[in-house]
Every structure is written in structure tokens, then in C-alpha cells.
Amino acid sequence: MNLAGEHLIRSPKLAVWNAINDPEVLREAIPGCQELHKKSETEFDAVVQVKVGPLKANFKGSVRLDDIEKPDRCVIVGEGQGGVAGFAKGNAQVELIESQGATLIRYNVHAAIGGKLAQIGSRVVQGVATRLTLQFFENLVARIEPADARERAEGAA
Amino acid sequence: MIAPGHPRSIGKHVPRREDPYLLRGEGRFLDDIAEPKDTLFLSFAMSPHAHARILAIRTDAARALPGVVDVYTAEDMARLVKPIRTVIEIQGYRASSRTVLAQGEVRFVGEHVAVVVAEDPYIAQDAAELIEVDYEPLPAAVRLEEADSETAPLVHEDIPRNVMFEAAFASPDFQSAFQSAETIVSETFRTGRVAGVPLEPRGCLALLDHVADSLLFYTSTQIPHLARTALSEILDFPEPRIRVVTPEVGGGFGTKAQFYTEEVVTAALALNLRRPIKWVQDRREELLTSIHARDHIYRLEAAIDAQGRIKALRTDLTTNAGAYSSYPFGCTLEATGGARMIVGPYDIRNYAFRTRAIATHTCPSGAYRGVAQPSCFMAIEGLMDRIGRKLGIDPATVRQRNLIRNEQLPYTNVLGVRYDTGSYEECLRRALERIDYWNFRKQQAEARDDDEVLRGIGICCFTEVAGAGSGGWRVRGLTKVPGFDSASIKVEPTGKVTLLVSQAAAGQGHLTTFAQVLADYLGVKVEDVFVSEGDTGTAPYGTNTFASRGAVAAGGAVIKAAQSLRQKIARIAAFLLDVDVERVELTESKAIDKENPEKSVDFRQVAQIAYSMTSVALPQGESFGLEVVEMYDPPLATWPNAVHAVVVAVDRRTAKVSIEKYVVVHDSGRLINPMIVDGQIHGGIVQGIGEALMEQIVYDEDGQMLNANLLDYLMPMALDVPRIDISHIETPSIDALGGFKGVGEGGVIGAVPAVTNAVADALAKTGANINRLPLRPSYLLREMRRQQAGMDGDRQ
Numbered sequence: 001m002n003l004a005g006e007h008l009i010r011s012p013k014l015a016v017w018n019a020i021n022d023p024e025v026l027r028e029a030i031p032g033c034q035e036l037h038k039k040s041e042t043e044f045d046a047v048v049q050v051k052v053g054p055l056k057a058n059f060k061g062s063v064r065l066d067d068i069e070k071p072d073r074c075v076i077v078g079e080g081q082g083g084v085a086g087f088a089k090g091n092a093q094v095e096l097i098e099s100q101g102a103t104l105i106r107y108n109v110h111a112a113i114g115g116k117l118a119q120i121g122s123r124v125v126q127g128v129a130t131r132l133t134l135q136f137f138e139n140l141v142a143r144i145e146p147a148d149a150r151e152r153a154e155g156a157a
Numbered sequence: 158m159i160a161p162g163h164p165r166s167i168g169k170h171v172p173r174r175e176d177p178y179l180l181r182g183e184g185r186f187l188d189d190i191a192e193p194k195d196t197l198f199l200s201f202a203m204s205p206h207a208h209a210r211i212l213a214i215r216t217d218a219a220r221a222l223p224g225v226v227d228v229y230t231a232e233d234m235a236r237l238v239k240p241i242r243t244v245i246e247i248q249g250y251r252a253s254s255r256t257v258l259a260q261g262e263v264r265f266v267g268e269h270v271a272v273v274v275a276e277d278p279y280i281a282q283d284a285a286e287l288i289e290v291d292y293e294p295l296p297a298a299v300r301l302e303e304a305d306s307e308t309a310p311l312v313h314e315d316i317p318r319n320v321m322f323e324a325a326f327a328s329p330d331f332q333s334a335f336q337s338a339e340t341i342v343s344e345t346f347r348t349g350r351v352a353g354v355p356l357e358p359r360g361c362l363a364l365l366d367h368v369a370d371s372l373l374f375y376t377s378t379q380i381p382h383l384a385r386t387a388l389s390e391i392l393d394f395p396e397p398r399i400r401v402v403t404p405e406v407g408g409g410f411g412t413k414a415q416f417y418t419e420e421v422v423t424a425a426l427a428l429n430l431r432r433p434i435k436w437v438q439d440r441r442e443e444l445l446t447s448i449h450a451r452d453h454i455y456r457l458e459a460a461i462d463a464q465g466r467i468k469a470l471r472t473d474l475t476t477n478a479g480a481y482s483s484y485p486f487g488c489t490l491e492a493t494g495g496a497r498m499i500v501g502p503y504d505i506r507n508y509a510f511r512t513r514a515i516a517t518h519t520c521p522s523g524a525y526r527g528v529a530q531p532s533c534f535m536a537i538e539g540l541m542d543r544i545g546r547k548l549g550i551d552p553a554t555v556r557q558r559n560l561i562r563n564e565q566l567p568y569t570n571v572l573g574v575r576y577d578t579g580s581y582e583e584c585l586r587r588a589l590e591r592i593d594y595w596n597f598r599k600q601q602a603e604a605r606d607d608d609e610v611l612r613g614i615g616i617c618c619f620t621e622v623a624g625a626g627s628g629g630w631r632v633r634g635l636t637k638v639p640g641f642d643s644a645s646i647k648v649e650p651t652g653k654v655t656l657l658v659s660q661a662a663a664g665q666g667h668l669t670t671f672a673q674v675l676a677d678y679l680g681v682k683v684e685d686v687f688v689s690e691g692d693t694g695t696a697p698y699g700t701n702t703f704a705s706r707g708a709v710a711a712g713g714a715v716i717k718a719a720q721s722l723r724q725k726i727a728r729i730a731a732f733l734l735d736v737d738v739e740r741v742e743l744t745e746s747k748a749i750d751k752e753n754p755e756k757s758v759d760f761r762q763v764a765q766i767a768y769s770m771t772s773v774a775l776p777q778g779e780s781f782g783l784e785v786v787e788m789y790d791p792p793l794a795t796w797p798n799a800v801h802a803v804v805v806a807v808d809r810r811t812a813k814v815s816i817e818k819y820v821v822v823h824d825s826g827r828l829i830n831p832m833i834v835d836g837q838i839h840g841g842i843v844q845g846i847g848e849a850l851m852e853q854i855v856y857d858e859d860g861q862m863l864n865a866n867l868l869d870y871l872m873p874m875a876l877d878v879p880r881i882d883i884s885h886i887e888t889p890s891i892d893a894l895g896g897f898k899g900v901g902e903g904g905v906i907g908a909v910p911a912v913t914n915a916v917a918d919a920l921a922k923t924g925a926n927i928n929r930l931p932l933r934p935s936y937l938l939r940e941m942r943r944q945q946a947g948m949d950g951d952r953q
Binding site for chain 2: 083084086087112113114115116118119120122123
């Protein structure tokens with residue numbers, strides 16, 4: 001499965017970069033995220049509840065950031081085990097482009113799914129992934145835009 | 158012999174005895190059997206990987222769930238049962254064995270790694286979800302084209318290059334005939350992987366009889382006797398103490414003619430835990446683990462003369478065996494079947510083949526209705542059309558020139574197989590007439606290039622290997638498949654007749670047809686006969702129900718048994734009537750004096766004497782009772798034949814295929830019940846339409862099955878099925894008792910090639926070469942566009 005797109009966040013690049021490296025922010029922004037822990041500077045453990053068609057499962061997984069060029073780009077490599085629901089693994093190339101105080105996040109995801117998820121969910125999984133991605137960015141925006149605006153307002157004051 | 162005065166039952170549309178209770182919803186299928194209160198239920202944990210090493214299995218959480226009795230892994234099961242090893246005595250076969258739960262390594266998605274035993278089926282399923290397995294994923298060999306190579310990952314360490322079976326043949330003059338021919342026509346055909354998909358998934362219920370320490374095993378199978386023998390050997394439990402009973406079976410199609418690991422696990426755990434054990438699979442499990450079929454590649458080359466006659470034919474067949482050799486037919490059935498049956502009704506005197514079964518990290522393949530015949534006839538019939546196109550001869554004419562002519566029968570084909578009787582020319586002649594073939598061709602030629610709909614006509618001439626006896630199975634190395642079937646007749650003290658047959662129907666209407674056969678051959682009223690089968694506790698041993706063998710093998714056994722019992726009935730009747738036995742004729746449950754038909758005794762009077770329940774003593778020298786068991790071993794095979802002809806319309810814009818006309822001219826020898834025969838043909842055609850147009854099990858490149866559900870595994874529905882015009886020719890077999898030839902698979906064998914050829918014919922004017930299944934709109938559109946692009950390119 002491939003998923004590519006971009007999303008504009010009205011905050012500077014560094015603020016966005018810091019946000020997506022902050023476990024606190026990620027925990028709130030990732031739809032269905034139950035737990036998220038930072039294992040090291042570049043590794044996280046997470047439990048995410050996902051619902052695909054008739055399947056609902058907690059995916060336990062790990063996420064690692066590779067090829068980091070702070071604050072411009074990185075590759076997020078992840079895999080999750082959903083028990084009998086199956087598994088998912090993949091990577092996302094993420095690029096941050098700043099223009100006029102806003103940041104364009106451009107992403108390119110390649111993922112593979114297995115087990116029950118593939119057997120009964122492959123027809124809907126792309127749609128689910130697209131929706132979850134959109135929701136993630138909306139959550140992210142909701143979290144960092146006001147905070148950033150507040151900081152800027154405070155800074156101006 | 159049938160008594161001349163007996164009103165015939167064979168050949169009549171006798172209503173199916175099965176229909177009233179099935180239509181009222183009173184059929185008792187596996188899951189309708191009331192299980193005892195202390196029954197435990199199973200659920201299997203399945204592999205999500207096509208190929209992986211099992212590093213650890215943690216069952217603590219599953220065991221901790223209230224209601225869970227135990228969890229077993231491969232190590233636990235190894236203490237209870239032996240692996241399943243499929244013995245096939247044929248050169249080129251590499252045997253592999255399979256443990257009932259995966260040991261150390263998983264080889265296809267859905268393979269069982271552990272089993273939960275719990276107090277109810279829902280707890281069992283919940284617990285199975287709590288089993289944690291650590292896997293180390295390994296590279297998988299999934300697609301046939303990739304698994305068949307030096308560098309492919311191995312499915313079994315001891316099977317080099319994944320070749321589980323290979324065989325070759327060449328007739329003595331093949332080389333010279335092939336080389337001296339004027340023209341070679343060749344094509345590669347690729348068929349799509351499909352499954353039988355019975356409405357009722359598999360399941361079984363194992364009960365212990367504590368008094369006799371025996372096992373009563375209900376299972377939704379087509380092979381109760383073979384399953385009992387296999388269970389006994391694998392469980393190391395005495396065969397006499399196992400009774401296998403098949404309840405009503407909701408469709409088999411060969412899917413249930415295999416013996417499965419879950420049956421072993423269910424029986425073994427019942428014996429081990431000394432509790433009733435039940436297991437019923439769901440649809441996803443059914444699609445993941447019941448045998449698949451038809452994942453084949455045919456490479457054909459025909460050396461032809463200027464008239465389109467095949468002078469020599471070469472077949473190179475590769476079949477996808479899946480991860481293990483299924484039991485009892487193994488991985489060789491499709492490979493030998495496709496290579497051997499492809500010569501069909503054609504007079505091909507020089508033939509060579511190479512055939513192979515390749516192991517892959519996918520579900521094991523097995524015997525699905527038609528076995529390799531839908532695909533091998535798709536190949537040879539597709540080649541007939543290509544010969545026609547190449548030489549500018551109509552494809553119907555090409556077939557007429559190649560068919561075995563009537564005067565050549567009985568005919569021994571290039572592989573040494575005898576066709577005793579047949580009607581190859583007559584079937585084709587009548588099919589062309591009924592579909593108005595030559596008029597269609599005229600109209601087709603007049604069709605304009607801007608018509609929105611492309612119409613095509615497809616033909617399939619074929620033979621169906623049916624009713625194979627012991628010789629037929631030995632030839633293919635299947636020495637664990639006996640080949641004979643049997644019948645036991647009891648005229649009870651009241652004069653009514655019990656007929657026990659060594660078959661296990663899965664919808665074929667045996668309770669009706671075998672009553673018809675017995676009625677005629679014993680001279681008993683059809684309503685006086687009660688037929689029972691599928692219970693190894695009562696029915697005599699036999700090969701059971703698959704490969705279109707019921708009518709031929711068991712029908713023959715019924716005839717043999719009737720002939721033997723009627724002697725005794727006639728002797729006792731002659732004594733009562735005080736006439737010579739030669740004067741006694743049995744008809745309509747009576748014995749009459751042929752020379753004085755007013756004088757008769759009925760079966761009840763004869764039976765009362767035989768069972769010593771009357772003042773008249775049994776004649777001296779007779780033994781008590783009216784009972785007989787006979788086994789019948791049919792010939793190597795019987796050879797029904799047929800022609801299917803189909804007109805399709807393909808929407809040029811959407812590539813949607815609609816079937817406008819469907820004609821079948823069919824010859825399965827003597828018909829027992831034409832209505833049931835038509836039903837078999839209808840059902841087969843529907844499955845064939847599915848296989849040709851839509852059905853396909855899809856594995857991705859990692860070996861993940863992407864459509865293990867009936868939303869995504871597309872099957873034909875009522876609206877996809879056209880009106881089917883069937884006419885029969887009856888050329889009785891002279892080699893098989895009763896003249897029956899069998900009919901179980903003809904529908905699907907004819908439909909796949911005929912529909913494919915019709916679509917290919919419709920698209921031929923666009924230049925598209927259609928040689929792959931299924932014929933989904935996406936594939937047809939791509940081929941049409943590719944041609945369009947090519948033509949546009951040429952014009953520039």
C-alpha cells in the first residue's frame with residue numbers, strides 16, 4: 001500500500017519538527033493511540049488501537065527515525081503487531097518545507113499489512129489509512145498552531 | 158438384467174427424495190447435531206506469515222482466560238498423533254509430511270500453530286486471539302513463476318528447487334511427427350487460482366463411547382471410509398473402534414474429498430481429554446485452509462497440417478501444489494490429470510508432455526471439481542481456435558477435422574487409455590445446430606467496428622474422466638485410493654428393502670438415484686427401497702464420493718448385488734409358486750410366474766420364509782436371511798463427453814461480459830435420473846462461469862491472502878447465470894455395468910473453456926489475445942487498450 005500527500009501547518013518548521021518528536025504531542029495526535037514512550041532520541045514504543053472494517057485491534061509497535069536531517073527530513077520506520085488481527089510494517093519519508101512562516105509536510109508512505117487485516121480488510125485499508133492520516137494532521141494542527149500562536153503572542157507582548 | 162415387464166425407474170425424472178426435507182430446512186448438517194452438554198470446542202491460532210520461523214509461542218494469557226481447558230502446540234500434539242504423510246507411488250514424486258500443527262516453521266498464511274480447547278466456541282476464539290507467537294519472517298515463494306526457479310526460497314529443505322513432482326512422456330514417433338509438420342501453433346495459458354467454496358464450511362464432532370472405548374466421529378466429508386482408515390493410522394487407534402458418520406453435507410465439490418489436519422486434532426483431543434470435542438470453521442478459515450486449485454500454466458505447441466489437423470502435440474504443464482501434499486490425492490493429481498486428459502476427444506496420435514507440481518508458500522492444492530480438466534480443455538480448446546485463426550479455417554471445422562470419428566470407437570488413445578463408446582461428432586454437430594452457429598458467424602462478420610458490443614462464440618469439445626476403478630488410480634500412483642465401491646442389500650422380514658451404499662453424498666441425490674437403480678435391477682418398487690450411506694458403522698467399505706464416480710462405481714455395485722440377491726429371491730419364490738426358477742420374474746416387489754402372470758408371491762411372503770417367520774420352512778439348502786454385499790471395480794475410467802457452445806456479448810466500453818446463449822449437448826451414457834443430471838450440469842456450469850469470469854484467490858507478493866471473505870472473493874450469482882439449453886445423447890458404456898458414465902464434473906469442465914473462447918472470439922477483432930483467467934473487465938480492457946495503442950502507434 002502506498003500513500004502520499006502533503007499538509008500545511010501554519011507554524012515555523014522548527015516548531016513542527018519539535019512537535020512531531022515530542023511523545024506528548026504524538027500521543028494526542030495519533031488516532032487511537034493508547035500508549036507512547038520515548039525509548040531513545042530516535043525510538044518510540046507505542047500501542048495504537050485501530051479499527052479496519054470489522055476488525056478492531058491494539059497494535060503494539062515500535063517506531064524509529066532514520067536518516068534524520070533536522071529539521072528538514074527524516075524516514076520513519078515502523079512495525080506493529082496486532083496479534084491475530086495481523087501486522088503492519090512500513091516506512092514514511094517525511095519532508096518539512098518552510099515558506100512564509102508556515103510549514104508544508106510532505107509524506108510518502110509505503111506499508112505492508114498481513115494476517116486477518118489483509119484477508120478481510122485489504123479492500124478498505126487504504127481508505128482507513130487515508131482517513132487516519134488526515135485525522136492525525138488535524139490533531140497535530142489543533143495542538144501546535146494555537147500553542148505556537150500563543151507563544152508568538154506572548155513573545156510579542 | 159431388468160425384467161421385461163418391470164416398469165422402468167431408470168431414465169425417469171423421479172423427484173429427489175432429498176428435496177422435501179432440505180427445502181423445509183430439516184436437513185441435519187454437522188452443526189445441527191446436538192452436542193452433549195460436556196462438549197469442548199476448538200479454535201486454532203493461524204499464521205499471519207507465508208513463511209516464518211516460529212521462535213516462541215506464549216499461551217499463558219490464553220490459558221488464563223476463564224473457560225479455557227487447555228492449549229496445545231505442535232510439541233503437545235506430537236505426543237498424540239503422527240504427521241500426515243501422503244503416499245503416492247509414482248516416479249518423480251517427492252513425499253513430504255505435515256504435522257497437524259506447524260512445527261518450527263510456518264509455510265502458508267492460515268497454517269495452524271496452536272489450538273485452544275474451551276468450554277464454548279466463543280471463549281475458544283477469544284483465547285486463540287490471546288496466543289502470542291514470535292515469528293522470524295523468512296522470504297516466501299508465492300507465485301508459481303517465482304517459486305519455479307533455482308534462486309527461489311525453498312518450501313521444504315529436502316525438496317530441491319521446490320519440485321514436488323515431475324513426470325514426462327513421449328509417444329514413440331513424437332519427434333519425427335513434430336519435426337515433419339508444416340506449421341507450429343503455440344500458446345501459453347495461465348489459469349487463476351480458485352477454490353470449491355462449499356456453502357457449508359468444514360467441521361467435525363468427536364464423541365467417545367466409554368463403554369466400548371470407541372470413537373464416534375461426525376465430519377462434513379465426502380470420504381468417510383478413507384477418513385476412518387487415515388484416522389486409525391495417524392492416531393494409532395484401532396480402526397474397528399472408529400465409526401465415521403457424515404451428516405448432510407452442504408456442498409463438497411472435492412474440497413471435502415480431502416482429509417484435513419483439523420479432523421485429526423479433533424479426534425485426537427477427544428481421545429486425550431476423554432470429552433466430546435467439536436470444531437466448526439468460519440468462512441475466512443475455510444478460504445484460507447480448505448484446498449485451492451487451478452493455479453496452472455500450460456505451454457502448448459501443436460504441429461499441424463494445412464487442413465488444421467494436429468499431427469503432434471506437446472504440453473508443458475506447471476501446477477502450483479501449495480505448501481504441502483494434501484491427503485489422499487497429494488500434489489500429483491492436477492499435474493497428472495491436466496497432462497493426461499488434454500488429448501480429450503481428439504485423434505492425436507503423437508503426444509509428449511512434461512508436467513510438474515511446484516511447492517509454494519500458499520495453501521495446499523487439491524481435488525476441486527473437474528480437477529485439471531477445466532484448465533487443460535481451456536488450453537487445448539484455445540489452441541483449436543488459434544489453429545483456425547492461423548489457417549483461416551473456422552474453429553468449428555478445425556475441431557470436426559480433429560475429432561475421433563464414430564467408426565474409430567472403441568478407441569485407444571495415445572496414452573493407452575480406452576474410450577469404449579462416445580458421441581464426439583454427433584455432440585458437436587448438434588451443439589452447432591442448436592446455437593445456430595453458422596448464422597451467428599454470418600452476423601458476426603457483418604458487425605461494424607463502431608458497434609458498442611462485441612459478440613463472440615466459444616466451443617468446448619471435451620471428455621470427462623469419470624468412474625475410475627482401481628486401475629485408473631494405480632496408473633496415477635494413487636495407491637491409497639481403492640477404486641472399488643460396494644452395496645449391501647437387505648430385503649427385510651417385512652419385504653421392504655434397505656440399500657447401504659459405500660458413498661457419501663454432498664447434494665448429488667444418491668438417496669433417489671440408487672433407489673432407482675435397485676428398483677429396476679431387483680424388480681422392486683422404487684418406494685419400497687430405503688437408501689442409506691455415509692456411515693462406516695453400517696455401509697460397506699468403498700472409495701466414496703468424488704471424481705464423478707458415484708453412478709458408475711456404486712451404481713455398478715448395486716447392480717451386482719441386485720443380480721446376486723435376485724437369484725435367492727427367485728429360488729424361494731419358485732419353491733412357493735411350485736415352478737422352475739427359470740419361470741420366475743421379479744417385478745414391482747413381486748415374484749411372478751412368467752407363463753402364468755396371475756400367479757405371484759410378493760417380497761414380503763418370500764422374506765417371511767427367508768427369516769423363518771411363517772409356518773413354511775426355508776427350502777433345504779438355503780441359508781437364512783435376504784442379504785448380500787457386493788463390491789464393484791469399474792474399468793480404468795468411463796468417458797462421458799459433451800460439447801458446450803456459448804455466445805457472449807462484451808461491452809466495448811466497460812468490458813463487462815454477458816452470456817447471451819448457452820447450449821450443452823451431453824453424453825454421460827445411460828441416464829439414471831435426467832433431472833438430477835441436468836442439475837449437476839447446471840451447478841457445474843455456474844462454477845465454471847465463476848472460474849472463467851470472476852473467481853480468483855489473490856495472494857500478494859508476500860503471500861498474504863487478500864480476499865479471504867465472500868465480499869472480496871467474487872462468486873457468480875443468479876443474475877450471472879444464463880438460461881442453459883441442455884440436450885442429451887445416450888451412448889451407454891459397454892465397459893461399465895449398467896452403461897452409466899458419470900456426470901459430476903462435466904458442467905465446470907465445459908464451461909470454463911467455452912466461456913473463455915467466446916470472450917476471446919469477441920475480442921479477436923480488436924487484436925487482443927486472451928489467454929489468462931479470470932476474464933475480469935480490468936484484464937480485458939487492458940488487453941484491448943494495449944492493442945489500440947499498438948495500432949495507433951503503427952499508424953503514426
